[in-house]
Amino acid sequence: MEKSIETIWKEGFLKNDALIAPKLNNLYNQKSIDIVDKFKRMYKINRIAIIAFAFIILPLSFLVKIPYMGIGMFFIFSLITFIANKFSEKLYKLDKTESSYQYLISFDNWVKEMAATNTKLSRFLYPYVFIVMVSGFWFGSIGGDIPGNKLVNFILLKFPNTYLILGFPLILIIIALIIMSLLAYFGGHIGKWDLNLGYGRIIKRLKVLLADMDELRN
Amino acid sequence: MSNDFYTSSILPYSGIIIKICRAYTDTQEDFEDYYQEVCLQIWRSHSNFKEQSKWSTWVYRISLNVCLTLLKKKRNKENHFALDSLPDEAIEDSRSFVDESLNQLYQAIKQLSEIDRAVIMLYLEEKSYQEIAEIIGTNPNNIGVRIKRIKERLKKLLDGKVN
Numbered sequence: 001m002e003k004s005i006e007t008i009w010k011e012g013f014l015k016n017d018a019l020i021a022p023k024l025n026n027l028y029n030q031k032s033i034d035i036v037d038k039f040k041r042m043y044k045i046n047r048i049a050i051i052a053f054a055f056i057i058l059p060l061s062f063l064v065k066i067p068y069m070g071i072g073m074f075f076i077f078s079l080i081t082f083i084a085n086k087f088s089e090k091l092y093k094l095d096k097t098e099s100s101y102q103y104l105i106s107f108d109n110w111v112k113e114m115a116a117t118n119t120k121l122s123r124f125l126y127p128y129v130f131i132v133m134v135s136g137f138w139f140g141s142i143g144g145d146i147p148g149n150k151l152v153n154f155i156l157l158k159f160p161n162t163y164l165i166l167g168f169p170l171i172l173i174i175i176a177l178i179i180m181s182l183l184a185y186f187g188g189h190i191g192k193w194d195l196n197l198g199y200g201r202i203i204k205r206l207k208v209l210l211a212d213m214d215e216l217r218n
Numbered sequence: 219m220s221n222d223f224y225t226s227s228i229l230p231y232s233g234i235i236i237k238i239c240r241a242y243t244d245t246q247e248d249f250e251d252y253y254q255e256v257c258l259q260i261w262r263s264h265s266n267f268k269e270q271s272k273w274s275t276w277v278y279r280i281s282l283n284v285c286l287t288l289l290k291k292k293r294n295k296e297n298h299f300a301l302d303s304l305p306d307e308a309i310e311d312s313r314s315f316v317d318e319s320l321n322q323l324y325q326a327i328k329q330l331s332e333i334d335r336a337v338i339m340l341y342l343e344e345k346s347y348q349e350i351a352e353i354i355g356t357n358p359n360n361i362g363v364r365i366k367r368i369k370e371r372l373k374k375l376l377d378g379k380v381n
Contacts, residue, residue: 003319022249
Protein backbone atom coordinates (compact mmCIF):
# COMPACT_ATOMS: atom_id res chain seq x y z
CA MET A 1 0.00 0.00 0.00
CA GLU A 2 1.59 3.24 -1.17
CA LYS A 3 -0.75 5.91 0.21
CA SER A 4 -1.92 6.14 3.78
CA ILE A 5 -5.61 5.70 4.41
CA GLU A 6 -5.78 9.34 5.51
CA THR A 7 -4.44 10.45 2.11
CA ILE A 8 -6.75 8.11 0.16
CA TRP A 9 -9.70 9.50 2.10
CA LYS A 10 -8.76 13.15 1.58
CA GLU A 11 -7.76 12.87 -2.07
CA GLY A 12 -10.63 10.57 -2.98
CA PHE A 13 -13.24 12.99 -1.76
CA LEU A 14 -11.67 15.90 -3.61
CA LYS A 15 -12.94 14.35 -6.84
CA ASN A 16 -16.18 15.94 -8.00
CA ASP A 17 -18.44 12.93 -8.07
CA ALA A 18 -17.75 11.64 -4.60
CA LEU A 19 -20.08 13.77 -2.55
CA ILE A 20 -23.19 14.42 -4.55
CA ALA A 21 -26.17 14.59 -2.23
CA PRO A 22 -29.23 12.71 -3.45
CA LYS A 23 -32.30 14.82 -4.11
CA LEU A 24 -34.88 14.75 -1.37
CA ASN A 25 -37.67 13.74 -3.70
CA ASN A 26 -40.05 10.90 -3.09
CA LEU A 27 -39.00 11.23 0.50
CA TYR A 28 -41.95 9.36 1.85
CA ASN A 29 -42.65 6.92 -0.94
CA GLN A 30 -41.37 3.79 0.74
CA LYS A 31 -42.61 4.89 4.15
CA SER A 32 -46.13 5.35 2.81
CA ILE A 33 -46.18 1.97 1.13
CA ASP A 34 -44.67 0.31 4.23
CA ILE A 35 -47.22 1.75 6.63
CA VAL A 36 -50.20 0.75 4.47
CA ASP A 37 -48.78 -2.70 3.79
CA LYS A 38 -48.26 -3.25 7.50
CA PHE A 39 -51.83 -2.21 8.19
CA LYS A 40 -53.09 -4.55 5.47
CA ARG A 41 -51.23 -7.48 7.05
CA MET A 42 -52.60 -6.69 10.52
CA TYR A 43 -56.13 -6.21 9.18
CA LYS A 44 -55.99 -9.54 7.36
CA ILE A 45 -54.78 -11.40 10.47
CA ASN A 46 -57.56 -9.76 12.45
CA ARG A 47 -60.22 -10.86 9.97
CA ILE A 48 -58.91 -14.42 9.92
CA ALA A 49 -58.90 -14.49 13.75
CA ILE A 50 -62.52 -13.27 13.93
CA ILE A 51 -63.88 -15.80 11.44
CA ALA A 52 -61.81 -18.59 13.03
CA PHE A 53 -63.32 -17.66 16.39
CA ALA A 54 -66.83 -17.76 14.87
CA PHE A 55 -66.25 -21.26 13.49
CA ILE A 56 -64.75 -22.50 16.75
CA ILE A 57 -67.43 -21.13 19.04
CA LEU A 58 -70.34 -22.56 17.01
CA PRO A 59 -69.63 -26.30 17.48
CA LEU A 60 -68.20 -25.63 20.93
CA SER A 61 -71.46 -24.04 22.07
CA PHE A 62 -73.41 -27.11 20.95
CA LEU A 63 -70.90 -29.28 22.78
CA VAL A 64 -71.34 -27.43 26.08
CA LYS A 65 -75.10 -27.13 25.51
CA ILE A 66 -75.40 -23.38 25.06
CA PRO A 67 -76.26 -23.39 21.33
CA TYR A 68 -78.13 -20.06 21.30
CA MET A 69 -74.99 -18.28 22.35
CA GLY A 70 -72.95 -20.11 19.69
CA ILE A 71 -75.43 -19.33 16.91
CA GLY A 72 -75.74 -15.68 17.98
CA MET A 73 -71.97 -15.28 18.19
CA PHE A 74 -71.44 -17.03 14.88
CA PHE A 75 -73.92 -14.71 13.24
CA ILE A 76 -72.42 -11.50 14.61
CA PHE A 77 -68.78 -12.50 13.98
CA SER A 78 -69.64 -13.56 10.43
CA LEU A 79 -71.32 -10.21 9.90
CA ILE A 80 -68.26 -8.38 11.27
CA THR A 81 -65.99 -10.38 8.94
CA PHE A 82 -68.28 -9.63 6.01
CA ILE A 83 -68.15 -5.88 6.72
CA ALA A 84 -64.37 -6.04 7.28
CA ASN A 85 -63.95 -7.87 3.96
CA LYS A 86 -65.88 -5.12 2.22
CA PHE A 87 -63.54 -2.56 3.79
CA SER A 88 -60.56 -4.66 2.86
CA GLU A 89 -61.62 -4.61 -0.80
CA LYS A 90 -61.66 -0.82 -0.66
CA LEU A 91 -58.24 -0.82 1.03
CA TYR A 92 -56.72 -2.93 -1.75
CA LYS A 93 -58.17 -0.55 -4.32
CA LEU A 94 -56.10 2.39 -3.01
CA ASP A 95 -53.95 3.58 -5.88
CA LYS A 96 -50.23 3.04 -5.21
CA THR A 97 -49.33 4.99 -8.31
CA GLU A 98 -50.61 8.22 -6.78
CA SER A 99 -48.11 10.52 -5.08
CA SER A 100 -47.19 9.25 -1.62
CA TYR A 101 -49.05 12.18 -0.07
CA GLN A 102 -52.24 11.40 -2.00
CA TYR A 103 -51.83 7.71 -1.24
CA LEU A 104 -51.58 8.41 2.48
CA ILE A 105 -54.50 10.85 2.39
CA SER A 106 -56.62 8.14 0.70
CA PHE A 107 -55.49 5.65 3.32
CA ASP A 108 -56.24 8.12 6.12
CA ASN A 109 -59.76 8.63 4.73
CA TRP A 110 -60.20 4.88 4.59
CA VAL A 111 -59.07 4.55 8.23
CA LYS A 112 -61.51 7.30 9.28
CA GLU A 113 -64.40 5.63 7.44
CA MET A 114 -63.53 2.25 8.91
CA ALA A 115 -63.20 3.72 12.43
CA ALA A 116 -66.56 5.54 12.12
CA THR A 117 -68.29 2.33 10.99
CA ASN A 118 -66.57 0.44 13.80
CA THR A 119 -67.80 2.99 16.34
CA LYS A 120 -71.38 2.80 15.02
CA LEU A 121 -71.33 -0.99 14.97
CA SER A 122 -69.90 -1.17 18.48
CA ARG A 123 -73.00 0.59 19.85
CA PHE A 124 -75.03 -2.43 18.75
CA LEU A 125 -72.33 -5.07 19.00
CA TYR A 126 -71.66 -4.97 22.75
CA PRO A 127 -75.35 -4.99 23.85
CA TYR A 128 -75.94 -7.75 21.28
CA VAL A 129 -73.03 -9.84 22.60
CA PHE A 130 -74.35 -9.33 26.13
CA ILE A 131 -77.89 -10.46 25.30
CA VAL A 132 -76.62 -13.40 23.25
CA MET A 133 -74.43 -14.56 26.12
CA VAL A 134 -77.22 -14.18 28.67
CA SER A 135 -79.68 -15.97 26.38
CA GLY A 136 -77.13 -18.68 25.73
CA PHE A 137 -76.80 -19.45 29.39
CA TRP A 138 -80.48 -18.83 30.18
CA PHE A 139 -81.76 -21.30 27.58
CA GLY A 140 -78.82 -23.66 27.85
CA SER A 141 -78.78 -26.96 29.63
CA ILE A 142 -77.13 -28.01 32.86
CA GLY A 143 -77.65 -31.68 33.67
CA GLY A 144 -80.86 -31.68 31.62
CA ASP A 145 -82.29 -28.61 33.42
CA ILE A 146 -82.74 -25.19 31.82
CA PRO A 147 -80.75 -22.72 33.97
CA GLY A 148 -83.17 -19.85 33.24
CA ASN A 149 -86.16 -21.80 34.57
CA LYS A 150 -84.20 -22.84 37.63
CA LEU A 151 -83.31 -19.23 38.33
CA VAL A 152 -86.93 -18.05 37.91
CA ASN A 153 -88.14 -20.79 40.25
CA PHE A 154 -85.52 -19.84 42.78
CA ILE A 155 -86.52 -16.14 42.64
CA LEU A 156 -90.22 -17.00 42.92
CA LEU A 157 -89.52 -19.15 45.93
CA LYS A 158 -87.63 -16.38 47.67
CA PHE A 159 -89.80 -13.51 46.43
CA PRO A 160 -93.27 -14.87 45.60
CA ASN A 161 -94.54 -11.41 44.63
CA THR A 162 -92.04 -11.03 41.78
CA TYR A 163 -93.75 -9.58 38.73
CA LEU A 164 -93.22 -11.63 35.57
CA ILE A 165 -93.41 -10.51 31.94
CA LEU A 166 -93.66 -13.43 29.49
CA GLY A 167 -92.20 -15.61 32.22
CA PHE A 168 -89.18 -13.36 32.92
CA PRO A 169 -88.84 -11.55 36.28
CA LEU A 170 -89.30 -7.82 35.73
CA ILE A 171 -86.32 -7.00 37.91
CA LEU A 172 -84.01 -9.07 35.71
CA ILE A 173 -85.44 -7.46 32.58
CA ILE A 174 -84.74 -4.02 34.07
CA ILE A 175 -81.19 -4.98 35.04
CA ALA A 176 -80.56 -6.40 31.56
CA LEU A 177 -81.95 -3.26 29.94
CA ILE A 178 -79.77 -1.03 32.11
CA ILE A 179 -76.65 -3.05 31.22
CA MET A 180 -77.57 -3.01 27.53
CA SER A 181 -78.19 0.73 27.62
CA LEU A 182 -74.82 1.31 29.26
CA LEU A 183 -73.13 -0.94 26.70
CA ALA A 184 -74.90 0.90 23.88
CA TYR A 185 -73.89 4.26 25.36
CA PHE A 186 -70.27 3.29 25.93
CA GLY A 187 -70.08 0.91 22.96
CA GLY A 188 -68.61 3.58 20.72
CA HIS A 189 -65.89 4.34 23.25
CA ILE A 190 -65.16 0.64 23.79
CA GLY A 191 -64.96 0.21 20.01
CA LYS A 192 -62.49 3.11 19.72
CA TRP A 193 -60.42 1.74 22.58
CA ASP A 194 -60.42 -1.70 20.94
CA LEU A 195 -59.37 -0.20 17.61
CA ASN A 196 -56.58 1.75 19.29
CA LEU A 197 -55.39 -1.35 21.05
CA GLY A 198 -54.88 -3.12 17.74
CA TYR A 199 -53.99 -0.34 15.34
CA GLY A 200 -53.20 2.64 17.60
CA ARG A 201 -49.45 2.64 16.94
CA ILE A 202 -49.80 2.46 13.20
CA ILE A 203 -52.52 5.16 13.15
CA LYS A 204 -50.26 7.38 15.25
CA ARG A 205 -47.40 6.83 12.80
CA LEU A 206 -49.74 7.71 9.96
CA LYS A 207 -50.65 11.00 11.66
CA VAL A 208 -46.98 11.91 12.24
CA LEU A 209 -46.13 11.06 8.65
CA LEU A 210 -49.01 13.14 7.29
CA ALA A 211 -48.08 16.07 9.54
CA ASP A 212 -44.47 15.87 8.27
CA MET A 213 -45.64 15.76 4.69
CA ASP A 214 -48.02 18.65 5.20
CA GLU A 215 -45.17 20.73 6.58
CA LEU A 216 -42.94 19.66 3.72
CA ARG A 217 -45.54 20.76 1.20
CA ASN A 218 -46.11 24.20 2.79
CA MET B 219 -38.78 20.27 6.41
CA SER B 220 -38.28 23.66 4.81
CA ASN B 221 -35.80 24.23 2.04
CA ASP B 222 -34.16 26.89 4.19
CA PHE B 223 -33.43 24.43 6.95
CA TYR B 224 -32.09 21.88 4.50
CA THR B 225 -29.88 24.44 2.76
CA SER B 226 -28.54 26.11 5.86
CA SER B 227 -28.30 23.31 8.40
CA ILE B 228 -28.00 20.05 6.50
CA LEU B 229 -26.47 20.69 3.10
CA PRO B 230 -23.18 22.08 4.50
CA TYR B 231 -22.80 18.75 6.36
CA SER B 232 -24.12 16.56 3.57
CA GLY B 233 -20.56 15.37 2.90
CA ILE B 234 -20.29 13.50 6.16
CA ILE B 235 -23.85 12.21 5.90
CA ILE B 236 -23.03 10.82 2.46
CA LYS B 237 -19.79 9.25 3.69
CA ILE B 238 -21.54 7.58 6.61
CA CYS B 239 -24.54 6.40 4.60
CA ARG B 240 -22.23 4.96 1.94
CA ALA B 241 -20.40 2.95 4.57
CA TYR B 242 -23.56 1.27 5.80
CA THR B 243 -25.32 0.51 2.52
CA ASP B 244 -24.68 -1.66 -0.53
CA THR B 245 -26.97 -0.17 -3.12
CA GLN B 246 -27.74 3.31 -4.41
CA GLU B 247 -31.40 2.81 -3.49
CA ASP B 248 -30.57 2.00 0.14
CA PHE B 249 -28.07 4.83 0.22
CA GLU B 250 -30.71 7.34 -0.87
CA ASP B 251 -33.21 5.97 1.65
CA TYR B 252 -30.66 6.22 4.47
CA TYR B 253 -29.62 9.72 3.42
CA GLN B 254 -33.23 10.90 3.37
CA GLU B 255 -33.99 9.30 6.70
CA VAL B 256 -30.93 10.97 8.27
CA CYS B 257 -32.04 14.37 6.90
CA LEU B 258 -35.53 13.81 8.26
CA GLN B 259 -34.27 12.82 11.70
CA ILE B 260 -31.94 15.83 11.85
CA TRP B 261 -34.86 18.06 10.99
CA ARG B 262 -37.19 16.36 13.46
CA SER B 263 -34.71 16.50 16.32
CA HIS B 264 -33.13 19.90 15.69
CA SER B 265 -35.31 21.45 18.39
CA ASN B 266 -33.59 19.13 20.90
CA PHE B 267 -30.17 20.50 19.99
CA LYS B 268 -28.98 22.31 23.13
CA GLU B 269 -25.71 23.71 21.74
CA GLN B 270 -23.75 21.73 24.31
CA SER B 271 -21.81 20.32 21.39
CA LYS B 272 -21.06 21.51 17.87
CA TRP B 273 -23.85 21.22 15.31
CA SER B 274 -21.57 19.00 13.24
CA THR B 275 -21.18 16.60 16.20
CA TRP B 276 -24.96 16.48 16.46
CA VAL B 277 -25.20 15.70 12.74
CA TYR B 278 -22.58 12.93 13.02
CA ARG B 279 -24.36 11.39 15.95
CA ILE B 280 -27.76 11.38 14.30
CA SER B 281 -26.31 10.06 11.04
CA LEU B 282 -24.66 7.15 12.81
CA ASN B 283 -27.67 6.38 14.98
CA VAL B 284 -30.02 6.41 12.03
CA CYS B 285 -27.74 4.25 9.87
CA LEU B 286 -27.20 1.72 12.65
CA THR B 287 -30.93 1.58 13.39
CA LEU B 288 -31.87 1.14 9.74
CA LEU B 289 -29.20 -1.51 9.30
CA LYS B 290 -30.52 -3.39 12.32
CA LYS B 291 -34.09 -3.13 11.03
CA LYS B 292 -32.99 -4.37 7.62
CA ARG B 293 -31.22 -7.37 9.15
CA ASN B 294 -34.18 -8.19 11.36
CA LYS B 295 -36.44 -8.03 8.33
CA GLU B 296 -34.13 -10.28 6.34
CA ASN B 297 -33.97 -12.74 9.22
CA HIS B 298 -37.71 -12.52 9.72
CA PHE B 299 -38.54 -13.43 6.15
CA ALA B 300 -37.45 -16.69 4.59
CA LEU B 301 -33.71 -17.08 4.77
CA ASP B 302 -33.67 -19.05 1.56
CA SER B 303 -34.84 -15.98 -0.29
CA LEU B 304 -31.53 -14.30 0.42
CA PRO B 305 -28.68 -14.58 -2.03
CA ASP B 306 -26.04 -17.13 -1.12
CA GLU B 307 -23.17 -14.68 -1.22
CA ALA B 308 -22.92 -11.25 0.38
CA ILE B 309 -24.33 -8.46 -1.73
CA GLU B 310 -21.61 -6.69 -3.70
CA ASP B 311 -21.59 -2.91 -3.56
CA SER B 312 -22.99 -1.86 -6.91
CA ARG B 313 -21.66 1.70 -6.69
CA SER B 314 -18.20 3.08 -7.26
CA PHE B 315 -16.27 6.31 -6.91
CA VAL B 316 -14.07 7.64 -9.71
CA ASP B 317 -11.07 7.23 -7.41
CA GLU B 318 -10.16 3.53 -7.36
CA SER B 319 -8.16 3.79 -4.12
CA LEU B 320 -11.20 5.29 -2.40
CA ASN B 321 -13.32 2.41 -3.68
CA GLN B 322 -10.90 -0.07 -2.20
CA LEU B 323 -10.75 1.82 1.08
CA TYR B 324 -14.57 1.84 1.29
CA GLN B 325 -14.73 -1.88 0.58
CA ALA B 326 -12.20 -2.44 3.35
CA ILE B 327 -14.09 -0.17 5.77
CA LYS B 328 -17.28 -2.08 5.04
CA GLN B 329 -15.61 -5.25 6.25
CA LEU B 330 -15.17 -3.74 9.69
CA SER B 331 -17.70 -4.02 12.49
CA GLU B 332 -20.41 -1.35 12.52
CA ILE B 333 -18.85 0.58 15.40
CA ASP B 334 -15.32 0.33 13.98
CA ARG B 335 -16.66 1.79 10.73
CA ALA B 336 -18.02 4.76 12.67
CA VAL B 337 -14.78 5.22 14.62
CA ILE B 338 -12.51 5.17 11.59
CA MET B 339 -14.72 7.52 9.57
CA LEU B 340 -14.78 10.03 12.40
CA TYR B 341 -11.00 9.68 12.70
CA LEU B 342 -10.59 10.24 8.95
CA GLU B 343 -12.80 13.30 9.25
CA GLU B 344 -10.18 14.57 11.72
CA LYS B 345 -12.39 14.50 14.76
CA SER B 346 -10.58 14.58 18.11
CA TYR B 347 -10.58 11.48 20.31
CA GLN B 348 -12.77 13.37 22.74
CA GLU B 349 -15.32 14.13 20.00
CA ILE B 350 -15.25 10.58 18.65
CA ALA B 351 -15.84 9.25 22.15
CA GLU B 352 -18.67 11.72 22.63
CA ILE B 353 -20.35 10.73 19.37
CA ILE B 354 -19.87 6.99 19.86
CA GLY B 355 -20.65 7.21 23.56
CA THR B 356 -17.49 5.61 24.85
CA ASN B 357 -14.38 6.39 26.89
CA PRO B 358 -11.88 8.65 25.04
CA ASN B 359 -8.95 6.70 26.55
CA ASN B 360 -9.81 3.64 24.47
CA ILE B 361 -10.24 5.48 21.19
CA GLY B 362 -6.53 5.81 20.36
CA VAL B 363 -5.86 2.09 20.80
CA ARG B 364 -8.95 1.21 18.87
CA ILE B 365 -8.04 3.46 15.96
CA LYS B 366 -4.55 1.96 15.83
CA ARG B 367 -6.05 -1.53 15.66
CA ILE B 368 -8.56 -0.54 12.99
CA LYS B 369 -5.86 1.09 10.86
CA GLU B 370 -3.74 -2.06 11.04
CA ARG B 371 -6.75 -4.12 9.96
CA LEU B 372 -7.50 -1.74 7.11
CA LYS B 373 -3.88 -1.79 5.99
CA LYS B 374 -3.94 -5.57 5.87
CA LEU B 375 -7.20 -5.58 3.94
CA LEU B 376 -5.94 -2.98 1.47
CA ASP B 377 -2.60 -4.70 1.01
CA GLY B 378 -4.43 -7.89 0.29
CA LYS B 379 -6.39 -6.18 -2.43
CA VAL B 380 -3.70 -3.95 -3.92
CA ASN B 381 -0.95 -6.49 -4.04
